[in-house]
Amino acid sequence: MTEKKPHVAVIGGGLVGALNACFLAKRNFKVDVYERRDDIRKAEHVKGRSINLALSTRGRTALRMVGLEEEVLKNGIPMHARMIHGVDGSRNPILYGKEDQYIMSVDRRRLNEVLLSAAEDNPNVTCYFEHKVVRCDFTTGEVEFINKEGKKVQNKVDLIVGNDGAFSAVRKEMMRATLLDFQQEYIPHGYMELTIPPSPKDEFQMEVNYLHIWPRNEYMMIALPNLDKSFTCTLFMPFDIFASIKTEEDLMRFFRDKFPDAIPLMGEETLKQIYMSSKPLPMVSIKCSPYHVKDKGVIMGDAAHAMVPFYGQGMNAGFEDCIVLDEMLDKYNNDFAKALPAYSEFRKVDDHAICDLAMYNYVEMRKSVNSKLFLMRKKLDNLLFTIFPSSWVPLYTMVAFTRTRYHECIEKRKHQDEILNKVLYIGGVILFGSLAVSVVQILNQNGVSIHSLKDHFTQLWEAYF
Template sequence: MMSQLRDTERKHRVAVIGGGLVGSLNAIFFARNGYSVAVYESRSDMRQEEQIAGRSINLALSERGRKALRTVGLEDEVVNKFGIPMHGRMLHSHSGQTTIVPYGKPNEFLLSVDRRKLNELLLSKAEQEDDIVLEFKHKLLKVDLTDCQMVFSSPDGEIHDMADLVVGCDGAYSTVRKSFMRSIRFNFSQTYILHGYKELLMPAGDDGNYAMEKNYLHIWPRQTFMMIALPNLDSTFTCTMFMPYDIFGTIKTQDDVLAFFEREFPDAISLFGRDRLLETYMVNPVGPLISIKCSPYHVEGRAVIMGDAAHAMVPFYGQGMNAGFEDCTILHELIHKHGGNLDAALAEYTETRNKDTAAICDLAMYNYVEMRSLVASRWFRIKKKIDNFLNWLMPQTFTPLYTMVTFTSIPYEMAYRRWQWQDKMIYRGLWCAAVTALVVPIAVIAYNWTEDHPWKARALKYFVTKSLHR
């Protein structure tokens, strides 16, 4: 249970900028900790819209995100209403052959969750809290972090407001983050990768059921690009192509689309349906993929940035939302730890969280290489089996990287360091095994050769000694 931290004459007022996933969940955390919360969202209320602009890439909910939802009592509702279990990756070859690569143990799975449905649920739950006010069509124009004075544009004109704490959950192009650059010594970097993404929809089959096996993340790995598919509750799949912009640039006509899919994803054409494929491909845009790192995440006890505003990452580890939700968990644990002292809590938040989110940003970049090419290699599957065997043999000592990131709450940076150490041990072990397999037969031959001839033994010993000292 979450308890109220403050018992003062005036509840401290928190302004959450951004009503997306992290912003709406954050508002619930703050309200239940005794703060008065206003959520300012630049867009209209998505619950009133038939379609919404922006990304709609499906989400892969894992333990870090589930823990945050569990803390505010929403895990069961999300899992039961919106979650579709995915037990592993199903790889599709050029020939249409499929190979299953489990994520880990039988009880370890991801949940495919619809981004919009989850966001709508969190907004509705936030709206039910007595201490939360939702303000839509309020776009932050600027904020003065010396006194937390904010200026918004709204349908009623320019609005001025203030708060005790400004929480920036306003995405990769955060206005709150920009204000940090004018207020403190602030480090910032952003990287657009050479790949973009295009979303497609795979309809249900003629019988109304899923066109492919439901409980897997489907991947068509093609070395320099890939396509993935995640299941939806209505028996469709949300498919996303990740490719270099220069390849997207070569596909200009419907004939180009068909030729490309016949060459690279021939088994998918019948699953989409020729007309649906052409329609969605030609209409849907190519979106950019960005990775952002910055530091610090706070300005004294007056402002903090979280989620994509602090650490936008490419989506290939499925940790964007999960890391943002974990931000909420960690921040509020620190607020409890410091008895509501925001100066101390936010300082420790930056100190502990920054290194972890930098690590997952790097791992997300690495995982794209794994997903688009390595998963299709025989060595990758052998390595996966070695990882799982060692985890079974020494569960307290050896845990695969994917398991640490996805199915535990081990800090990302610690998981990164453990993975490097474990891989080093595996490669050393394989090298020693290879050397042993080579040396033992040679030693036996050498022993047999020198057994009845002492002068041969002395010559062999002399040769080996000289070779080792060169």
């Protein structure tokens, strides 16, 4: 790079784009942010976006690096555990980690507004709204937009950064310019947002510092607390089950059968009104590689690795992208020709890993938490973590409360599983052996031949192990 201040176009003024603008401006780059939608700070309603987000260590670290962590945390609500709601109305908490470890429920819109305002407070940043990308030239650095008046606008920059979401226009342009592998998967489940309002006394209707989950094996509902003392509920189900609920009677029959304790919390009429006026929305998982083109283009956040929401890491992973790019720019002294390939190669293995973990965690949240074996594993995980805090860290703890690389989290979890399987096998052998000895002694006392039971013990051993 020359001594001239690098000029960067950040495409997308959402969470990752606005934070990235803060990071790049901190490097004294000239940054132009282009957002396809209107300024979220002026919009009355924001459609098609989940209200709540779960902020954890990776995201908090990124916010801290641009001086925004405390500003965001003061408008968040800590969640220390999952609260599991049984069909019978029972509630059982499952801690995320140690008692002092928690994730934060934060409001998407408020967070986006904080990030945009922080970016614009820097004199190096200029934001342009209602600008739609129509063309990117990754040889010259030229970007062409259509503005709100329908006129073409062009800019020529040193670097084009695509932070424009799962259906990224920048990524589409990159696919024309380079050999970019691309994988997109829609899962057969959709989601719909419902609500639990504050009580008539303006209080929370459920325990506040929890992520509430109604796991029903094939589907689930979750609820996150809001500052106005409401809860945002999200119902995740296969599309065919959504389609089977055609009338208010169908809806209430379904909820009375599967989520009976939620009805008085939501209010029957409110539930009917929201559900019948809404439609389930799809969820997509996207992987691609590489993330860059030459020294002129790079994609980050959902543009590079959109994921289903079940690990609560979409935003956190996107924010961590900003950290990793910043580290690569430091390492290579702002030389885009070296920093971009290094970023792309380093980051893709972790982004692909968290996409896979997010898919896995849906099964855990809607089904595994109902299993006694799973709950026993969680308790054993936490016990070993307490005894060996430096050498045994549960998977969720690694993902949510450390910056251990995502792919390393998976590798360490596989190693832990191998150890636990051996322990359980040995324990099973000892238990079975002790039981067998006791049974044989009792049978001998009652005159029963051991030989006559040989086949039965063999069959039982094979079935058990």
